[in-house]
Amino acid sequence: MNNITSLFKIKYPIVQGGMIWCSGWELAAAVSNAGGLGLIGAGSMYPDVLEEHIRKCKAATQKPFGVNVPLLYPQTDELMEIIIHEGVKIVFTSAGNPKKYTAYLKEKGITVVHVVANKKFAKKSIEAGVDAIVVEGFEAGGHNGFEETTTMVMIPMIRKISNIPLIAAGGIGSGQSMFAAMALGADGVQIGSLFAASEESSAHSEFKQSIINADDGDTQLALKKLVPVRLIKNEFFKRIQEAKNTGASREELLELLGRGRAKLGMFEGNTTEGELEIGQVSGMIENIKPAAEIIHSLVEEFSITSQRMTHFKLL
Amino acid sequence: MNNITSLFKIKYPIVQGGMIWCSGWELAAAVSNAGGLGLIGAGSMYPDVLEEHIRKCKAATQKPFGVNVPLLYPQTDELMEIIIHEGVKIVFTSAGNPKKYTAYLKEKGITVVHVVANKKFAKKSIEAGVDAIVVEGFEAGGHNGFEETTTMVMIPMIRKISNIPLIAAGGIGSGQSMFAAMALGADGVQIGSLFAASEESSAHSEFKQSIINADDGDTQLALKKLVPVRLIKNEFFKRIQEAKNTGASREELLELLGRGRAKLGMFEGNTTEGELEIGQVSGMIENIKPAAEIIHSLVEEFSITSQRMTHFKLL
Numbered sequence: 001m002n003n004i005t006s007l008f009k010i011k012y013p014i015v016q017g018g019m020i021w022c023s024g025w026e027l028a029a030a031v032s033n034a035g036g037l038g039l040i041g042a043g044s045m046y047p048d049v050l051e052e053h054i055r056k057c058k059a060a061t062q063k064p065f066g067v068n069v070p071l072l073y074p075q076t077d078e079l080m081e082i083i084i085h086e087g088v089k090i091v092f093t094s095a096g097n098p099k100k101y102t103a104y105l106k107e108k109g110i111t112v113v114h115v116v117a118n119k120k121f122a123k124k125s126i127e128a129g130v131d132a133i134v135v136e137g138f139e140a141g142g143h144n145g146f147e148e149t150t151t152m153v154m155i156p157m158i159r160k161i162s163n164i165p166l167i168a169a170g171g172i173g174s175g176q177s178m179f180a181a182m183a184l185g186a187d188g189v190q191i192g193s194l195f196a197a198s199e200e201s202s203a204h205s206e207f208k209q210s211i212i213n214a215d216d217g218d219t220q221l222a223l224k225k226l227v228p229v230r231l232i233k234n235e236f237f238k239r240i241q242e243a244k245n246t247g248a249s250r251e252e253l254l255e256l257l258g259r260g261r262a263k264l265g266m267f268e269g270n271t272t273e274g275e276l277e278i279g280q281v282s283g284m285i286e287n288i289k290p291a292a293e294i295i296h297s298l299v300e301e302f303s304i305t306s307q308r309m310t311h312f313k314l315l
Numbered sequence: 316m317n318n319i320t321s322l323f324k325i326k327y328p329i330v331q332g333g334m335i336w337c338s339g340w341e342l343a344a345a346v347s348n349a350g351g352l353g354l355i356g357a358g359s360m361y362p363d364v365l366e367e368h369i370r371k372c373k374a375a376t377q378k379p380f381g382v383n384v385p386l387l388y389p390q391t392d393e394l395m396e397i398i399i400h401e402g403v404k405i406v407f408t409s410a411g412n413p414k415k416y417t418a419y420l421k422e423k424g425i426t427v428v429h430v431v432a433n434k435k436f437a438k439k440s441i442e443a444g445v446d447a448i449v450v451e452g453f454e455a456g457g458h459n460g461f462e463e464t465t466t467m468v469m470i471p472m473i474r475k476i477s478n479i480p481l482i483a484a485g486g487i488g489s490g491q492s493m494f495a496a497m498a499l500g501a502d503g504v505q506i507g508s509l510f511a512a513s514e515e516s517s518a519h520s521e522f523k524q525s526i527i528n529a530d531d532g533d534t535q536l537a538l539k540k541l542v543p544v545r546l547i548k549n550e551f552f553k554r555i556q557e558a559k560n561t562g563a564s565r566e567e568l569l570e571l572l573g574r575g576r577a578k579l580g581m582f583e584g585n586t587t588e589g590e591l592e593i594g595q596v597s598g599m600i601e602n603i604k605p606a607a608e609i610i611h612s613l614v615e616e617f618s619i620t621s622q623r624m625t626h627f628k629l630l
Contacts (some may be wrong), residue, residue, distance in 0.1 A: 012629055138454075139468050148453075149595055150452065181495075183495040217464060247562025299629050302629050306628070310621075314614050
């Protein structure tokens, strides 16, 4: 029991990242049923789709679950109204200003967590009154910070300035790295890539296979002139990288990017032309497993690491 | 006692990175005298200068110390002959092919360690017969890999393929992160930035002050078209970044870079026009301390973290 398990009323301080095109009700419910915190990723959902996912998730689990809402899209107000109306008690916001919705959601009795990728936004989130923060390092998949600070550096850096419940994200793909993240000062972890490749993930099987195939160096942070995002280096990635290397402007990059690239790659399975958002830990993922088995392995590996480190003394 | 302390015959599994313009005999001897492994950084030394530093180091400590040799420069053969002639028993090689000198040095009874920044070179080093490897993550200062894999991801990734003595580097700035690195599977750590800012570092006081002043996001990996190197974002950095953003070629970047930029910044103290190589942990370094005090703090923080984590159980 710690401040993360008590905040969310869950068994293990393990949050499944609310990822676009991967985490619908099926994944969120499976994670919550296994003792973690499942999150529905609203970033790829229209309001009516989100409503359906929340309803199905409520039917599939009695355990707490939440919704992740990236504050990037025009329909955010509508998404929030559905979340409130459906009685969801936990909201993770990301990719925007934490001041925008925190007070409003908290008034409605909702636990609010904001995802940050640097010290500045950690401070802003704390000022906005969030209940916890997710601190996401450079190695994480999907959208990322301009500072490029890694999990190893950022967790102790932010722990030093605040005692707020802190969830580490980025580079965590086993119970061993979960233990390391907590040694660095985190109270819990948020895991994306492992769950993106899980059985219950709504990602296309071709995308899941790309995650399994990925090795060291197969992802990279791209589109730094727009919003930095970690992608698998496929054909599409190589084209935008080539454009960048020859000095393409923001506008040229936007045109090259077009629309619906993430859906194309992650949901429709076009792994050459789509945008494939995944973390560096994809290099260590070898199997597609059920979410419950992932949680079970995390807990077991954590315990093995804990025992090993208990016996190691410097003096 | 573990495989790193026994390999080098030292008290703590803490290696001081052999850094250009920072780690001469004074720093190496101070670290070795305090129970770590001090390394003279030969990368910024002509052969006669290295000879002088080795002799002074031998006079200043009875403990084991070593030399770091980046395999980048034309005088490498001469440097190796001096190392052998002076009876140095530990050599760290970096930035090159581990096959080039390993067998030769080992024949002379020297313990050989190679620094790698990806899985491919970890395998190559093991094949070359090195005694240990340093695995350096994206967050590290100075030269770095093209894969951009972070310490959090790379340590378990390489631990998985081999049981070779493994020294983690990059992002380690406290005993807390040292503990985390060892939880990830490392047997010891190599620390650069903290020692670059130490009292015994031969870096210019203006450079040390830049390290103290650095905050989250104040370093970045630059010159990726040449050899990636993590630098403080000063005026010089901004110019090369601007050139990159407008599509400068490799040749144009080389011309802009010119010669002696690292010496200018780190040794001569021109912090606006020089190249300032330092890791992301610079954002957490607050004081210039003697090397012995740094070692002492690392050991103490390690022990505090160890105790905290012993008491934390998931179940």
